[in-house]
Amino acid sequence: MEATIEVSGLCKRFGQTAAVDQLSFTVAPGQVTGFVGPNGAGKSTTMRVILGLDAADAGSALIGGRPYQSLRDPLHHVGALLDAGALQPGRRARNHLLWLAHSQGLGTRRVDEVIEQAGLGTAAKRKAGGFSLGMRQRLGIAASWCPAT
Numbered sequence: 001m002e003a004t005i006e007v008s009g010l011c012k013r014f015g016q017t018a019a020v021d022q023l024s025f026t027v028a029p030g031q032v033t034g035f036v037g038p039n040g041a042g043k044s045t046t047m048r049v050i051l052g053l054d055a056a057d058a059g060s061a062l063i064g065g066r067p068y069q070s071l072r073d074p075l076h077h078v079g080a081l082l083d084a085g086a087l088q089p090g091r092r093a094r095n096h097l098l099w100l101a102h103s104q105g106l107g108t109r110r111v112d113e114v115i116e117q118a119g120l121g122t123a124a125k126r127k128a129g130g131f132s133l134g135m136r137q138r139l140g141i142a143a144s145w146c147p148a149t
Contacts, residue, residue: 003064003077004029005050010059012045019045022059047082075104079144084137089129093120093139096128100143118142 005027012020020042027033035043048054050061052068063071063078071077087096097111115124118138123131128139 003071005033005078006060006062006065007046007050008060008062010046010049010061011057012042012049012054013057020049020056024059044082047080050078051080051082073104075100081137081140081144084133084140087128087136087139087143090127092125093128093131093142094124096139097142114142114145117145 007026008024010020010023011018019040023042023046035041035046037043045054046061049056050063050068061067063074068074068078091099094111094115097114098108101107101111115121118141120135120138120142123135128136131139
């Protein structure tokens with residue numbers, strides 16, 4: 001199943017602060033989508049609701065017509081990058097991706113594909129802790145692509 005992401009009338013408040021207010025959008029299958037905006041605009045909150053890490057106060061966020069938590073093998077349907085620093089600094093880039101792929105029952109072929117797609121070929125055997133911010137972001141993007149089929 002190629003999943004469409006559908007966000008409809010999404011609202012999320014933290015106390016008196018509206019982090020997300022009536023947000024609606026659709027992401028077609030296979031599209032890579034990023035959020036751009038100032039701090040506090042609701043980018044991370046929206047992603048957290050889509051991924052089931054936060055509950056919406058109103059509206060819905062569905063992947064293939066279902067909430068993320070109800071998807072079987074969710075990383076086969078959607079990948080996300082919330083924090084480029086969320087990696088084990090002592091692990092080599094390729095091993096980081098292998099760990100993620102194997103956790104989803106995928107083999108090494110997909111890992112090698114995303115290493116090349118993300119421009120990590122020359123850095124795949126280096127420890128991620130020594131990466132610049134840009135390289136950590138590339139590794140995070142590769143990780144978000146890794147399980148998708």
